[in-house]
Amino acid sequence: MSEYGMIIDYKYCTGCHTCEVACRKEKDIPLDEWGIKLFEVGPDELKGKWYWNFIPLPSDYCDLCHDRIKAGKKASCEFHCLANCIEIVRIEELSAKMIEYGNSVTCFIP
Amino acid sequence: MIRDRKDRGKNAWKQVTWEEALDLIEEKVNYIKENYGAEACFTIQGTGREVILYAPAYASAVLGTPIFTTALSGDSCYGPRCAVGDYQFGAGYPELDYAAFFPDRYDNPQYEVPKYILIWGKNPIYSSGDGFFGHAIIDLMKRGSKLIVVDPRVIWLATRADYHLQLRPSTDAAVALGLLNVVISEDLYDHDFVENWCFGFKDLAKRAAEYPPERVEEISWVPKETLIAAARAFATNAPSSVAWGLALDMQANGIQAGYAIMSLAAICGYIDVPGGITLTMPASFMGKWRYDTFGFLPDELKGKYIDDPSYGAHNAGSPQGHQSHPDLIVEMLETEKPWKLRMLWILGANFLSAQGAMPRRFYEAYSKLDFVVTQDVFMNPTAMALADVMLPLTMVGEHEGIALPHFGRNTHLLGAINKAVDEGDCKSDVEIMILAGKRLNPDLWPWDTPAEFFTSQIQTKYDWTFEDLQNDVIYQQEYVYKKYEKGLMRPDGKLGFNTPTGKVELKSTIYPGWGEDALPYFEEPLYGPNSSPMVMEEFPLILTTGGRNITFFHSEHRQIPSMREINPWPKVTIHPKTAAKYGIQNGDWVCIENPMGSFIQKAKVAKEVDPRVVHAEHGWWFPEQDAEVPNLFGAFKSNPNLCVPQKKIGKLGYGAPYKGIVCKIYKVDGLDG
Ligand code: SF4
Ligand code: SF4
Numbered sequence: 001m002s003e004y005g006m007i008i009d010y011k012y013c014t015g016c017h018t019c020e021v022a023c024r025k026e027k028d029i030p031l032d033e034w035g036i037k038l039f040e041v042g043p044d045e046l047k048g049k050w051y052w053n054f055i056p057l058p059s060d061y062c063d064l065c066h067d068r069i070k071a072g073k074k075a076s077c078e079f080h081c082l083a084n085c086i087e088i089v090r091i092e093e094l095s096a097k098m099i100e101y102g103n104s105v106t107c108f109i110p
Numbered sequence: 111m112i113r114d115r116k117d118r119g120k121n122a123w124k125q126v127t128w129e130e131a132l133d134l135i136e137e138k139v140n141y142i143k144e145n146y147g148a149e150a151c152f153t154i155q156g157t158g159r160e161v162i163l164y165a166p167a168y169a170s171a172v173l174g175t176p177i178f179t180t181a182l183s184g185d186s187c188y189g190p191r192c193a194v195g196d197y198q199f200g201a202g203y204p205e206l207d208y209a210a211f212f213p214d215r216y217d218n219p220q221y222e223v224p225k226y227i228l229i230w231g232k233n234p235i236y237s238s239g240d241g242f243f244g245h246a247i248i249d250l251m252k253r254g255s256k257l258i259v260v261d262p263r264v265i266w267l268a269t270r271a272d273y274h275l276q277l278r279p280s281t282d283a284a285v286a287l288g289l290l291n292v293v294i295s296e297d298l299y300d301h302d303f304v305e306n307w308c309f310g311f312k313d314l315a316k317r318a319a320e321y322p323p324e325r326v327e328e329i330s331w332v333p334k335e336t337l338i339a340a341a342r343a344f345a346t347n348a349p350s351s352v353a354w355g356l357a358l359d360m361q362a363n364g365i366q367a368g369y370a371i372m373s374l375a376a377i378c379g380y381i382d383v384p385g386g387i388t389l390t391m392p393a394s395f396m397g398k399w400r401y402d403t404f405g406f407l408p409d410e411l412k413g414k415y416i417d418d419p420s421y422g423a424h425n426a427g428s429p430q431g432h433q434s435h436p437d438l439i440v441e442m443l444e445t446e447k448p449w450k451l452r453m454l455w456i457l458g459a460n461f462l463s464a465q466g467a468m469p470r471r472f473y474e475a476y477s478k479l480d481f482v483v484t485q486d487v488f489m490n491p492t493a494m495a496l497a498d499v500m501l502p503l504t505m506v507g508e509h510e511g512i513a514l515p516h517f518g519r520n521t522h523l524l525g526a527i528n529k530a531v532d533e534g535d536c537k538s539d540v541e542i543m544i545l546a547g548k549r550l551n552p553d554l555w556p557w558d559t560p561a562e563f564f565t566s567q568i569q570t571k572y573d574w575t576f577e578d579l580q581n582d583v584i585y586q587q588e589y590v591y592k593k594y595e596k597g598l599m600r601p602d603g604k605l606g607f608n609t610p611t612g613k614v615e616l617k618s619t620i621y622p623g624w625g626e627d628a629l630p631y632f633e634e635p636l637y638g639p640n641s642s643p644m645v646m647e648e649f650p651l652i653l654t655t656g657g658r659n660i661t662f663f664h665s666e667h668r669q670i671p672s673m674r675e676i677n678p679w680p681k682v683t684i685h686p687k688t689a690a691k692y693g694i695q696n697g698d699w700v701c702i703e704n705p706m707g708s709f710i711q712k713a714k715v716a717k718e719v720d721p722r723v724v725h726a727e728h729g730w731w732f733p734e735q736d737a738e739v740p741n742l743f744g745a746f747k748s749n750p751n752l753c754v755p756q757k758k759i760g761k762l763g764y765g766a767p768y769k770g771i772v773c774k775i776y777k778v779d780g781l782d783g
Contacts, residue, residue, distance in 0.1 A: 012248050014235045014266060016660050017676050024672060031675050043264050043717050050269035082245040084252075 002109050004064045005094045006075075008055055009085040011104035015040060015054035019077035019086060026068075026076035027061055035061040036077055055106065056086075062110040064088055111500045118477070119495055119739030128537070128545075131499055136549045138481045139173060142453045149414045150452040152177035152434070156459035157187060157664060158240055160511055160527075161485075161539040163400055165457045166431055171403040171554045172547045173455065176415040179434040181461030181472065184759035184766030188240060189430050190359040192519060193423045193764060194368040197620045199381070200608025201389040201599065202519030204372060206353040208246040210515075210522035211388070211589035216253060220591065222385035223253045225347035229267055230260040230371060231282060232355020236658040239356065241515025247353070258340045260285060261357075262654055263683070263725055264718045273340040276720060278639075279654040280361040280770030281330040284632035285337070286370030288326030290318035292341035293374065299345060300379030307594060307606065308376060310617020310628070317629040329632065329640075331720070345378045349385035357769050360656065362758060363633045364765035365423065369618075370630035376614045382592055382599075390520050390589075391599070391608075398518055399567055401431030406554055416442060421763025422624020437757040437766075443475040456484035457539070460492045462745050463665035464729040467754040467766060468706065470746060485542060488669055491731050491745035494738070502536040509538035510560050510580070523586045524568075526579040626761050636758050637704075637772040646772055649704050651688070653773040654719075655750040656728040665729035680730040680748040682711040684775065685721040689713060694777050701783065702726055704773045707752035710781055724775060726750040747781055 015038060023035035036059060042052030056077070058064075065075035069088060073079070078086040089097050091109065098105050111123040112134060126134075142150050151173045155165035157180075169178035180187075188203075195204050206227060212218035227250065234244035247267065251257070257271035260282070268274040277285050293299050294315045304311050323334035344350050352375050358364045372387075380386035404412070416434035417425040424435060443451055454476070459465065466472040476482070476496050484493045485501035493500050511527035537545075540560040547555035557563040564576035572585075579585055590598055597603045606612035610619045618628045634641040638652065661673040668674060682700055684692075694700055696715040701708050702724065711726055719725050728751070732744035746752060753773060759766045 011270075012252065014245065014248065016235065016245075020676070021672055031671055043266075043269055045717070050264060050274075052264070052266055052269040054266075083248045085248075 001091075002064065003091060004069065004088050005091050006058060006062075006064060006078075006108045006110070007087045007089060007094065007097055007101065007105060008107070009087070009101045009105050010053055010055045012083045012085040013054040013056070014083050016082050018080050018082050019056050022076045022080035023062070026065065029061055033061070034059055053104070058108050058110040060110070064110065111502070113498055113500075115481070115498055118498070119742070121494070121737050123500070128535070131501060132545060132549060135483055135499060135546060139453060139550055142481065143174070146450070146452055148174040149177060149411060150450065151175040151455070152179060152439070152451055152453070153455045153457055154179050154181055154459050154461065155457045156180075156461070156465065159458040160506075160513075161458040162517060163512075163514060164539055164543050166400045166433070167403040168455055168457060168543060168546075170407055172543060172550055173453075174407065174411070174551055176404065176407055176411045176413075176432065177434045177439075177451075179416070179439045180436050181459060181465035182766070183437055183467040183754070183756055183768070184362070184764050185424060185430065185433065185436060186359040186361075186364065186759075186764065186766045186768060187356055188359065189424070189433075190364050190760075190764040191354060191368050192430070193365060193762070194372055195389070195519070197423065197618060198369060198372055198609070198615050199389055201391065203240070203516050204352070204354075204375075204381075204387045204389055205242065205516065205520045206351045207385055207388045208243070208250060210243070210246075211587060213586055216249065220384055222349055223250060224255050224349055224351040224385040226256050226258055226272075226344050226350040228258045228260070228344055228350065228352045228371075229271075230352060230354045231357025232353055233261070233265045233267070233658055234353055234355070235267060236660045237355070240517070241513070241521075242353070256343075258344060262720065262723055263657060265657075272343060273336055275332045275336055275340060277330040277332050278720075279652055279723060280363065280635040280638070280767065281632065282358055282361065282367035283363050283370055283630060284321060284326050284329040285332055286367055286374060287318055287321035287630060287632060288323055288330070288332070288337050289341040289344070290314065290370060290374050290377075291321045291326070292323065292338050293345045293377065294318050296342070298342065299377040300348075303379040303381075304377050307613055309609075309611040309613040309615050309619070311377065313629055314373060314377075314616040317631065321632070344374075348378070349380055349383055350378065351375070351380055351386050356656070359765060360768040361635060361770055362760040362765045362767060363635070365760055365762055366630045366632070373616050373630065376616065381614065382594060384591055388520060388589065389593070389599070391601075399570075403554075404432055418763065420625065422621070422626065424763025435763060437759060440472065440475050440756060443478055452480040454479050454482045456482065456492065456497065458486070460486070460490040460665045462492045462495060462742065463490065463731045463749060464751070467751050467768070468756045469749055469751050470707075471756065485539065488733070489737065490665065491742040495742055495745075501542055502534070504536040504538050507531055508533065508536065509541070510564075510576075511538060511540060512564055512576075512579070521587060522589070523584045524579065525584045526576070526582075528580055528583075621762070624762060635770040636755070636767055638770070642772070645705070649772040649774045651773050651775060652723045653702060653704070653726060653750070653753065653771045654723060654769045655726045655754070656768060657725055659727060662729060665731060668731060669733035680711040680727045681714040682727070682775070683714045683716055683719050683725040685717060685719050685723075686715050687721045688724070689715040692775055692777065694775070699778050699780050700775050701778045702750070702753065702773045702775050704753045704771060706755055709746075709748050709750055709752045710778060710783060711748050724773065744781070
């Protein structure tokens with residue numbers, strides 16, 4: 001079982017794709033595969049309001065940047081995310097952190 | 111690389127040494143200058159690249175010509191907004207205060223988070239224009255800022271906004287006047303600031319009264335309830351701010367729109383206050399030098415830049431120095447009047463793919479030149495079509511340089527670009543400028559290295575060196591709020607603003623001298639439901655262009671596999687209802703056509719646009735395709751500028767209809783029709 005999880009505060013994910021490229025470079029992943037991939041839903045109108053969300057989904061390549069985290073660094077996608085909306089946290093802290101972020105937040109344990 | 115003039119358009123380049131290339135440039139330029147005068151040479155620049163800091167100097171101080179220009183019809187990028195800043199406030203570029211001047215940023219005790227940010231004609235998340243860090247909007251949202259977005263598209267920020275004013279493209283001035291109408295008629299403005307620091311309020315109020323919300327709704331499609339609510343939110347939540355964008359420049363009525371927007375911010379009391387709009391003295395800090403080099407020209411050449419006396423704001427030389435007018439340069443090349451232009455130096459511009467309206471006309475006109483030099487990081491359609499010499503440039507990590515947000519017009523920091531890698535036999539724009547300057551105009555080029563040059567520039571204001579900056583990485587300028595109360599907005603030290611009246615000019619004392627209305631007004635775009643109903647019978651959709659793609663900067667980056675993997679093809683966004691009407695499905699190839707021309711992109715069927723509007727991406731060419739003429743990497747296949755007219759510009763010389771034209775659409779089999 002992983003020691004860490006990845007929180008995405010997706011209300012702020014702008015769909016900038018930086019995490020995809022940062023991961024590809026970090027892990028040297030070829031172009032026809034991916035380490036983390038952005039998904040998009042919207043724009044559409046729900047209950048009279050716009051709904052448009054991006055969420056990046058880590059793949060089987062993702063080890064939550066084990067070596068970087070152990071070296072005291074941030075994960076590559078977390079470090080490069082322009083919206084600062086990715087955070088790698090210890091698994092036991094996940095729910096407390098998610099409550100802190102409020103709404104439109106999810107987590108992955110790849 | 112060099113190529114014989116008769117081989118232009120062919121992949122017939124010959125590799126030579128730097129020495130040989132510079133010898134050739136020296137010989138050709140000197141020959142042309144001796145026989146036809148320096149004014150037969152000119153430079154053309156692209157957009158927000160490092161070379162923008164040096165391009166005017168390549169003309170005035172290297173070639174010794176008064177002619178430097180761009181390819182953008184109506185110089186419709188940045189210049190129009192700078193003109194508003196200049197003539198209305200006597201200052202540089204008015205920018206959203208995102209605490210950029212403070213080392214401790216948002217935590218600085220002087221700083222306040224704007225309550226509302228009015229994001230107008232800008233998608234800063236994807237564009238980060240002119241040194242503004244786009245994702246700062248996210249930082250501010252996390253700290254409590256709310257958004258009002260004015261955009262014909264539902265950009266992602268619009269889905270996060272309290273109010274989205276989804277206007278018909280190029281009706282911005284009407285919407286701005288409508289907001290002014292509400293703020294003034296409901297008495298929501300800052301009386302103290304208006305009485306003490308603004309000129310012409312009563313006249314502005316009279317003008318705004320002509321734009322009640324009902325009329326604005328008819329013109330702009332923005333529901334009057336949304337307009338009224340947004341006006342109230344903006345005016346009654348101090349401090350609030352504005353992030354205004356390129357869309358305002360890319361319409362003939364754009365200066366008027368920008369003028370009205372800044373008047374709105376001014377009467378609400380948001381100018382030069384924490385969390386409002388920052389202003390600094392125009393062309394302050396290092397950005398000034400590039401235009402000052404014009405002063406080195408001999409007197410008989412100074413009057414030989416190309417502009418039209420009727421283009422008042424453009425011609426006044428204030429926002430962009432004596433930049434020659436792009437539309438007139440195309441005509442000059444065609445007619446060879448008042449004289450024949452012979453030599454061109456292209457600086458960071460691929461104008462057949464971006465910038466140039468009617469790019470085929472550009473291709474014909476620019477092909478007439480005797481000698482063309484370009485410098486770039488990659489081969490591109492313009493270089494392949496036109497250049498005789500192509501100088502290979504280093505990328506950002508490969509040279510020493512400086513970064514200067516807003517090019518000196520509102521510059522929160524000076525950054526050092528430090529060389530990290532050294533590969534290939536390339537040089538930077540600055541290195542080439544010094545080398546060529548030493549050969550062509552040695553008196554003006556005493557420096558041997560970029561570092562020496564930068565240090566001498568820095569020391570016009572500070573007592574440290576470029577090496578110091580390299581160690582510190584950035585130097586942040588100080589910022590003082592409410593400078594107009596402290597005598598810091600005028601060179602003479604008097605209180606107020608550096609305008610003829612000493613106040614923020616809500617009614618311009620300058621524009622009437624150029625035959626322009628003193629007050630902002632709305633004018634219908636050239637083509638549209640109210641101005642050309644006949645044309646719209648055949649071309650029933652409004653075409654707006656140029657919204658950014660995060661993976662590309664204008665025509666750049668199409669050859670980078672990890673970027674193309676994300677965005678492989680140019681996309682035209684069509685509302686599902688409209689797509690259904692024309693039998694178009696997501697991913698279909700679509701031809702977009704109007705009386706000027708046509709181009710092909712892939713359909714993105716999405717609700718990002720109104721059913722009456724389609725949006726096409728700009729800057730597309732295909733590095734993987736045949737490089738040679740006539741294909742030129744597919745430069746004329748997907749380029750929306752093929753549908754944009756030349757010289758349909760604003761009265762003051764600024765602004766062209768890149769973002770508001772008309773079209774019809776139909777399905778085709780592929781990129782080749
Ligand atoms: S945590 Fe590391 S491996 Fe996982 S997606 Fe992010 S960059 Fe890739
Ligand atoms: S880098 Fe951050 S903001 Fe950008 S797409 Fe990835 S998660 Fe979203």
